[in-house]
Amino acid sequence: MEAVFLQLLNGLDKGGAYALIALGLTLIFGTLGVVNFAHGALFMLGSFCAVSLQKVLSMSMKVRDESVTFFEAYKEVPYLEIWFGDAGKALIDWTVPLALLITIPIMLGVGYVMERGLIQRFYKRTHAEQILVTFGLAIVLQELVKAYFGANPIPTPAPEIVSGSAHVGAWFGLSDAIVYPWWRLIYFLFAFAVVGAVFAFLQLTTFGMVVRAGMADRETVGLIGIDIDKKFTTVFGLAAVVTGLAGVMYTPVLPPDYHIGMEFLVLSFVVVVVGGMGSLPGAVAAGFLLGILQSFASMTEIKSILPGIDQIIIYLVAVIILLVRPRGLLGREGVMED
Amino acid sequence: MNMKDNILVLIFGAVILTMPLWAGIVGAGYPDLLQKFAIFGLFAIGFNILFGFTGYLSFGHAAFLGIGSYTAMWSFKLLTMNAIPAVLFATAVSGLFALAIGFVALRRSGIYFSILTLAFAQMCYNMAYSVLTPITNGETGLTLTATDPRILDAATTEGLPSTELFGMGLSGYNGFYFCAIILIIGFYISVRLYRSSFGLMLLAVKSNQNRMKYTGLNTKPYLLSAFVISGMYAGLAGALMVVIDPLAGAERMQWTASGEVVLMTILGGVGTLLGPFIGAIVIKYFENIFSAFNDAVLNQVFGFLPDFIQGIWVSFASLFVGKGWHLTLGVLFMLIVIFLPGGAMEGFRRIAAKFKKEKEAHSAGGAE
Numbered sequence: 001m002e003a004v005f006l007q008l009l010n011g012l013d014k015g016g017a018y019a020l021i022a023l024g025l026t027l028i029f030g031t032l033g034v035v036n037f038a039h040g041a042l043f044m045l046g047s048f049c050a051v052s053l054q055k056v057l058s059m060s061m062k063v064r065d066e067s068v069t070f071f072e073a074y075k076e077v078p079y080l081e082i083w084f085g086d087a088g089k090a091l092i093d094w095t096v097p098l099a100l101l102i103t104i105p106i107m108l109g110v111g112y113v114m115e116r117g118l119i120q121r122f123y124k125r126t127h128a129e130q131i132l133v134t135f136g137l138a139i140v141l142q143e144l145v146k147a148y149f150g151a152n153p154i155p156t157p158a159p160e161i162v163s164g165s166a167h168v169g170a171w172f173g174l175s176d177a178i179v180y181p182w183w184r185l186i187y188f189l190f191a192f193a194v195v196g197a198v199f200a201f202l203q204l205t206t207f208g209m210v211v212r213a214g215m216a217d218r219e220t221v222g223l224i225g226i227d228i229d230k231k232f233t234t235v236f237g238l239a240a241v242v243t244g245l246a247g248v249m250y251t252p253v254l255p256p257d258y259h260i261g262m263e264f265l266v267l268s269f270v271v272v273v274v275g276g277m278g279s280l281p282g283a284v285a286a287g288f289l290l291g292i293l294q295s296f297a298s299m300t301e302i303k304s305i306l307p308g309i310d311q312i313i314i315y316l317v318a319v320i321i322l323l324v325r326p327r328g329l330l331g332r333e334g335v336m337e338d
Numbered sequence: 339m340n341m342k343d344n345i346l347v348l349i350f351g352a353v354i355l356t357m358p359l360w361a362g363i364v365g366a367g368y369p370d371l372l373q374k375f376a377i378f379g380l381f382a383i384g385f386n387i388l389f390g391f392t393g394y395l396s397f398g399h400a401a402f403l404g405i406g407s408y409t410a411m412w413s414f415k416l417l418t419m420n421a422i423p424a425v426l427f428a429t430a431v432s433g434l435f436a437l438a439i440g441f442v443a444l445r446r447s448g449i450y451f452s453i454l455t456l457a458f459a460q461m462c463y464n465m466a467y468s469v470l471t472p473i474t475n476g477e478t479g480l481t482l483t484a485t486d487p488r489i490l491d492a493a494t495t496e497g498l499p500s501t502e503l504f505g506m507g508l509s510g511y512n513g514f515y516f517c518a519i520i521l522i523i524g525f526y527i528s529v530r531l532y533r534s535s536f537g538l539m540l541l542a543v544k545s546n547q548n549r550m551k552y553t554g555l556n557t558k559p560y561l562l563s564a565f566v567i568s569g570m571y572a573g574l575a576g577a578l579m580v581v582i583d584p585l586a587g588a589e590r591m592q593w594t595a596s597g598e599v600v601l602m603t604i605l606g607g608v609g610t611l612l613g614p615f616i617g618a619i620v621i622k623y624f625e626n627i628f629s630a631f632n633d634a635v636l637n638q639v640f641g642f643l644p645d646f647i648q649g650i651w652v653s654f655a656s657l658f659v660g661k662g663w664h665l666t667l668g669v670l671f672m673l674i675v676i677f678l679p680g681g682a683m684e685g686f687r688r689i690a691a692k693f694k695k696e697k698e699a700h701s702a703g704g705a706e
Contacts, residue, residue: 035449121676127449128395132604133675135597139668147657147665266460266593273453308469315457315464322446322454 002175007295009168013184013253015291016191020246021268022275022283023195024239030215030278031235034119035127037134040265041141042107042240046247047256048145049106050099051154057092094159099248104241111240115233138261146258158183158252183252190249194242195284201238202280211235215278270318276331286329290314343529346611351522358511366623369510374622376517377578380524382602382614384571387528389600390609391537392564393544395452397596398439398459402432402569404466404591406576408473411480411586418490419499421508421516421581425574432573433566440565444558447547459593466588479587501581513582520578524571529611531567540564544609572599601671607683616682621667628666631659 021043028036058078065073080088091098118137122130157163162182169178202208214221214228221228247256254260271290275282296302298310309316321328354376361367366375381403389395409431410424417423443454466474474480484498501508508516531537539560542550550557580586589595598621606617636652636659643651658666678685 118672118676125679128393128452129675129679131395131449131452132600133672135600136668136672136675139664140672143662143665143668144657147662262594266456269453270457273450277449308465311464311468312461315461318457319442319454322450323442326446326450 002169002178003299003301004296005169005172005174006178006180007299008292009178009180009184011292011295012188012288013191013291014294015288016188017246017250017253017264017287018267018271018291019284019287020191020194021243021264022271022287023198023280024243024246025268025272026275026278026280026283027198027235027239027242029272030280031211031232032115032119032123034122035130035134036119037131037265038114038138038141039134039243039268040261040263041138042110042243042261043247043250043264044145044256044258044261045110045141046103046107046244047156047251047260048149048247049103049244050096050156050248050251051149051256053099053102054092054095054154054156057095057098096156096158096248096252099251100245103244103248107241107244108237110244111237112233114240115236119236120229120233138265142258142261149258151258153255153257155255156251162186187249187253191246194245198238198242199280207231207234267314270314272328274318274321274328276328279328279330282328282330289329290317293317340533343533347522347526347529350525350612354518354522355515357518358514364623365627369514371622371626372511372514373517373578373582375619376514376521377575377582378599378602378618378622379615380517380521380578381572381575381599382606382618383521383524383528384568384575385599386568386603386608386610386614387531387571388564388568389603390614391532391540391544392561394444394447394561394565395600396443396455396565396568397452397593397600398443398455398457398462399568399572399599400591400593400595401439401459401462402436402572403576403579403595404462404586404588405435406432406573407580407586407590408466408480408576409573410577410580411482411584412473414482414488414499414501414580414584415480415486416489418488419502420491421501421503424501424581425520425577428577429570429574432576433570436566436569436573437562440562440569444561444565456593456596459591459596463588463591463593466591474586474588476588479585482584501584508581516581517578520574524574525611525615532611536560536563601667603681605671605674605681607681610681610683613681613683620682624666625663628659628663629661632656 021039024042025036025039028034028039057080060076060078061082062074063077063082065075078088078092080091082088084091114137118133122133165179165181166185167176167178168180168185169175202212210221210226210228211231214226214231218228247260250256267290271286272283274290275284275286294310294313297313303310357372357375358367358369361372366372381399385396385399388399406428409428413424413427439455439458443451443458446454467476482498488499503512503516506512539550539555539557543557543560547557576586576590579590602617602621603614604617605620606615607613636655637648640648640651640655656662658669674681680687
């Protein structure tokens, strides 16, 4: 029971990341009908927003170390700490949450430029060509980041206050031994909040209503006299933001390197396919489902029966779903069918 | 197969076999690179039989490459250092895997097919890294050891053996010729396929599968055959890799390696006979040239510029060379897909058409 509970928890944060990326991917796919292989690169750009902010905030100068009296010693002290003392220190500590604020405008801009500059030329081309050009774009973005930040993973720690673990077990009256890192708990809640916000945006605002109508029947909405292309550009930006935020928040869990996007890209496509192409709730549900399944598959009890299952479970599920339920879990009729 | 095709194959063969003589002029005259040309050319030609002829975009062909490598390696370890059995086994085994994977994946088409092949390839890759370590030797990669059983020729070799072909060593140019001959055979087969009624059927599937089905034709066997053939080409290429350099690692099964062969095919011209091979050569050639560049070389090349311009230009250009070669590749690839979807072959055709038009205009002008 306790082991099951722990695995459930373990699956949630990864599931949250999958769900957010798949949500962005589905938004793009459902509205624009474009298969975006550069989506992993957006995730990576998001996480490198956090890295850049950390670089900027912790710019430092050499200062004489007063605590060493025998000889002249110098230490690096960030400017912020020199200027603002403890407040500056706290600012550096809170890099990752602060990065969320700068990521939103940056990713909105990136999404806008990407859609206007490249994707819009590919609406009428085949899916294969869309895959190819966005794959090329992903390589370009990835290599640019590598050229600037280097190839090694860059650690970006979470704020000090949430660096420990929560005694989750005690909250639910289970063993006190069940602990879970605070940050991953926060990640899960964050993912939940973002998903909620996106759904609320689509369901409750006029803009969202137009977008949903456009997803259902683009031409008719255009005939009514709504400039649907403009709305869809915004949606692309929104999808980029969602994915970028997922990337920012994931940096304390996994130090980002330039390649992180490619790893998530394959998984997120699998998630989208399992959830059903073009279905937003499907993408979210499948994201959490696969995250949890993966964490269960890595339990030693299960691994001893089926060795290696933890490595392939996600792909296996995807293959089975695609074959027995071609539309995915919650796929709509007529989306991407041959 | 008509006269024209025979001539094409003959010219192709002649160009490949004389490569060591003239490749030196363009700075590619060493066996390592020429071997790569032949192997990746073969891989791309095989990939084109699936993607180019039928339009099914597989993102999992690197898996077959890896399977071919491992099989050939085990043939070296267990049987003999002769390359012939290794190549045959690798082709057969990767064909079997392609049959199994293709049977499942071909139940869907379009992007679902791409994702299914991707999923299978990732499964193979992950398993090669984890549970299958006894077979694949995980991260270290599978290598030859002096204690391998090699039941057929263990008695005749001493120390750490090297690959051979009936007593002839396969390093350097020998290796190249071995790969080149297989490449020419592979090319010949692909031309034959293209011209056969089978190839015509595949092209028909590409242009409109539904219509083919309406006429009462079951397209599945044709697609599956194409998938298996192209998987066998990939396995063969994988086997050649270990014939040249007896080391098989799981990283060549990663999905980005599948992406590379897609790049080659697109760059050269998808669906054309020569295009994929040209794409493979262009990518491997420039990879080699560009990777060797560094800032010192750049400074030398652009030394004629005024100093401050040189500084800016060199730091800009150094993004694209050396380790940044992939950036060049990505940019090039995007430009090709955006502006020239037919790849290099379409480029040639357009240039040729332009010349022809100019000539016609000229002769028309002369007649007046």
